[in-house]
Amino acid sequence: MQAFYHRDYYFPLPEGHPFQMEKFPGGHAIVAREGRGITLRPAEPVTPGQLARVHTPAYLEKVRTHAWVGSERTRMGLPADPRLFARCASECGGTLQAGRAALAEGIAANLGGGTHHAAADRASGFCLFNDVAVALRALRVEHPDLFVFVLDTDAHQGDGTHALFSTDPRVFTYSIHVGRNFPARKVPGDCDVPLERYADGPTYLDALRRTLETAFLAFEPDLVFWVAGADVHRDDRFGQLCLDREAIESRNRFVLDLVRSWQVPLAIVYGGGYNREVALTNRLHAEPVLRAGERR
Secondary structure, three states, rough: EEEEEEOOOOOOOOOOOOOOOOOOHHHHHHHHOOOOEEEEEOOOOOOOHHOOOOOOOOHHHHHHHOOOOOOOHHHHOOOOOOOHHHHHHHHHHHHHHHHHHHHHHOEEOOOOOOOOOOOOOOEEEEOOHHHHHHHHHHHHHHOOOEEEEEEOOOOOOOHHHHOOOOOOOEEEEEEEEEEEOOOOOOOOOOOOEEOOOOHHHHHHHHHHHHHHHHHHHHOOOOEEEOOOOOOOOOOOOOOOOEOOOHHHHHHHHHHHHHHHHHOOEEEEOOOOOOOOOHHHHHHHHHHHHHHHOOOO
16 A cells, blocks of 8 residues: 655644644654555645646636735635645645555555645635645546545535535535534535534444445445545544544544445545644544555
């Protein structure tokens, strides 16, 4: 199994900033130390042309020149930094490489990604480029008839991904998330599973098991992108769910067993994670990757 990491990922954010850049090298270190059968490879950035299949020229120029104004900067959630364009292009590249590796070998991961709030012309919720969308559209050039299932178990709805593929019958978007949480305005996907705030592990797992397999079997995908999400943990600052580590491990096992049982290629990406204990965020992000490596 291959997992892709990002050499230009980390740079310091202002003290107290809720986004944790440290989770990327931290998760990488865990996978490097414990990943049996996992080969780590550096990610290469996507090209401007690959980004332009998803994002508008005006928006790409805004990210390149970090020319954010007013509410745009607030919605983005990150400082206007000249390094963001390269960082996010590398993140998209890792997801594209993971998609290619999954198609070739059965399973792969990007030690980052899952920036599912980014839309064609706007940033949102720490997401500048929609890495799954960029990867998917690049893969479509190589595999025009590819049917892709975007499986999102992050605590927040993948509104940007839903908007980008709302009229594409060859993409199925599934999202299980807190209904009354960010983003305030939801974009309907193909299967939305909204939960009450602070739903516990049994409630979450029951909803996942009741809905995911049915959607998966009805669509019969050629490839799955899984936005795993570490923000479902009960101590996450923004997730508003109450899963403990045992419940998250049960979620991971269920997803991996389902996809493996149908022998569908799987590319795993991180999604959100904002625990006050950064080491726990690192661990929660690394665990589905480690389990996938063990189950090859």
